[in-house]
Amino acid sequence: MLEFAEWLQATPFSVAIQSTLWLTPLLQTIHITMIGIVFVSMLNVALRVLGLIRADEPLADVWRRFAPWFWSALCVMATTGLVLSISEPIRQVTALSFWLKMSLLAVGIVSALSFGRAIRAAAAAANPVSSGKARIVAVATVLLWVAIMFLGRWIAYDVEIWESWHLA
Amino acid sequence: MDLTPLVEAAQNSALSEWMRTSLKAVAIINAFHVLSLVTVFGTIFLVDLRLLGYPNVQRSFGRMHHELLRFTWGAFGIAAVTGVLLFMVNAVTYHRNTAFWLKMVTIVLAGINMFVFERVTAKSVASWDKGVLPPPAARLAGALSIVLWVAVIVFGRWIGFTKGYDFSIPENVQFDFSLPTQ
Numbered sequence: 582m583l584e585f586a587e588w589l590q591a592t593p594f595s596v597a598i599q600s601t602l603w604l605t606p607l608l609q610t611i612h613i614t615m616i617g618i619v620f621v622s623m624l625n626v627a628l629r630v631l632g633l634i635r636a637d638e639p640l641a642d643v644w645r646r647f648a649p650w651f652w653s654a655l656c657v658m659a660t661t662g663l664v665l666s667i668s669e670p671i672r673q674v675t676a677l678s679f680w681l682k683m684s685l686l687a688v689g690i691v692s693a694l695s696f697g698r699a700i701r702a703a704a705a706a707a708n709p710v711s712s713g714k715a716r717i718v719a720v721a722t723v724l725l726w727v728a729i730m731f732l733g734r735w736i737a738y739d740v741e742i743w744e745s746w747h748l749a
Numbered sequence: 750m751d752l753t754p755l756v757e758a759a760q761n762s763a764l765s766e767w768m769r770t771s772l773k774a775v776a777i778i779n780a781f782h783v784l785s786l787v788t789v790f791g792t793i794f795l796v797d798l799r800l801l802g803y804p805n806v807q808r809s810f811g812r813m814h815h816e817l818l819r820f821t822w823g824a825f826g827i828a829a830v831t832g833v834l835l836f837m838v839n840a841v842t843y844h845r846n847t848a849f850w851l852k853m854v855t856i857v858l859a860g861i862n863m864f865v866f867e868r869v870t871a872k873s874v875a876s877w878d879k880g881v882l883p884p885p886a887a888r889l890a891g892a893l894s895i896v897l898w899v900a901v902i903v904f905g906r907w908i909g910f911t912k913g914y915d916f917s918i919p920e921n922v923q924f925d926f927s928l929p930t931q
Contacts, residue, residue: 606910610903613783614790621791624820634816638808646804730787731780738776 586670598668605668612661616733618654620726622647623693630719644700651693675749676739682732689725696722756840765837775838782831786905788824790898792817800891802882809879842913849913852904859897866890 589595598604628634629643666673673679696718740747759765768774796814798804836843843849870886877883883891 606903606906609910610899610906613787613902613906614899616783617787617791617794620787621795624788624791625795635808637812727784730784734780734783735776738773738779741772741776744772 582674583671586674589667589670595667595670598664605665608661608665612658612665615654615658615661616730618650619658620730622651622654623726624723626696627719627723630715641700641703644697648697655690673736675747676736677743677746677748678732678735678739680748682729682736685725685729685732689722689729692718692722692725752844753841756844759837760840762837764834765840768834768838775835778831778834781827782835785824785827785831786902789821789828790902792821792824793894793898797891797894800883800887800894802888806879806882810883811874811878839913843908846908846911846913848904848907848911852901852908855897855900855904859894859901862890862893862897 590599625634625647626640626644629636629638629640635643666679735742740749768778796817799806799808799810799813836849866887870884870890873884877887882888
């Protein structure tokens with residue numbers, strides 16, 4: 582894996598990104614604004630489950646309102662994230678934060694997909710999701726995405742945060 | 750106005766020294782800064798889109814605005830506190846940095862835009878709360894707000910990326926990026 586990262590970091594494409602000073606901050610800025618959209622889209626749905634906002638709207642409608650933004654922004658983030666990783670693959674590969682983030686991201690995506698499916702099923706069957714369980718899942722989901730964000734920021738601080746667990 | 754004594758005091762304070770020497774403090778404060786700023790931006794973006802009449806004008810603006818505002822202000826508070834802490838770590842360098850001042854000015858402009866909207870434009874909200882496109886002043890406020898807050902993020906990232914150094918970059922500074930291998 583490290584050998585692959587070293588090879589990747591020396592490729593013309595990677596070097597071109599590294600050498601264009603304004604490109605990485607631009608990609609990071611897009612990544613950050615997209616986090617705003619992904620996180621707040623998810624947050625709106627979670628807050629609706631908790632009954633704190635949009636209580637006058639059915640949960641399914643709230644989901645329909647925010648799901649397209651959530652998924653579209655996530656796709657943009659996958660693209661910017663990929664290019665950013667290609668520009669510094671060694672840093673990514675040796676960062677425990679990066680691997681933890683990707684694992685939690687996979688969990689987050691699967692949970693969002695299954696939530697979407699459950700919402701559609703519930704609307705069709707007119708069966709409300711169990712209130713207590715749904716609230717716990719909502720809070721857990723918010724915490725999951727917060728963790729993803731923290732880990733993303735900590736890629737640049739991987740040694741300080743994880744000390745001997747840093748992968749270099 | 751010479752801010753040098755103030756920023757030097759901030760940078761030399763015990764709190765600042767603790768943050769610099771602590772292994773994890775800056776990383777954790779930074780993470781909270783990111784969390785709070787994306788919440789500020791995301792919630793404001795949502796309200797701004799509604800002001801622009803996007804995706805539709807079906808839901809009450811007043812209700813949406815009221816429901817989300819507490820999250821915006823709460824997040825802004827955390828962003829401001831963590832921002833001050835981050836500034837203190839390297840206050841002398843940052844206070845001379847162009848991107849830093851651009852960011853501060855832009856935040857003030859965004860605040861003025863918001864203030865004008867709340868005090869003037871929002872007075873007529875009863876007539877455009879739902880079902881109709883908000884008036885030009887409201888739409889302008891929404892559009893300006895989006896542009897200004899994206900600019901804040903751009904400047905903020907530029908400060909972080911360059912660690913606050915405009916032009917004369919010292920030799921021994923560890924940057925957020927790796928320089929090309931050749």
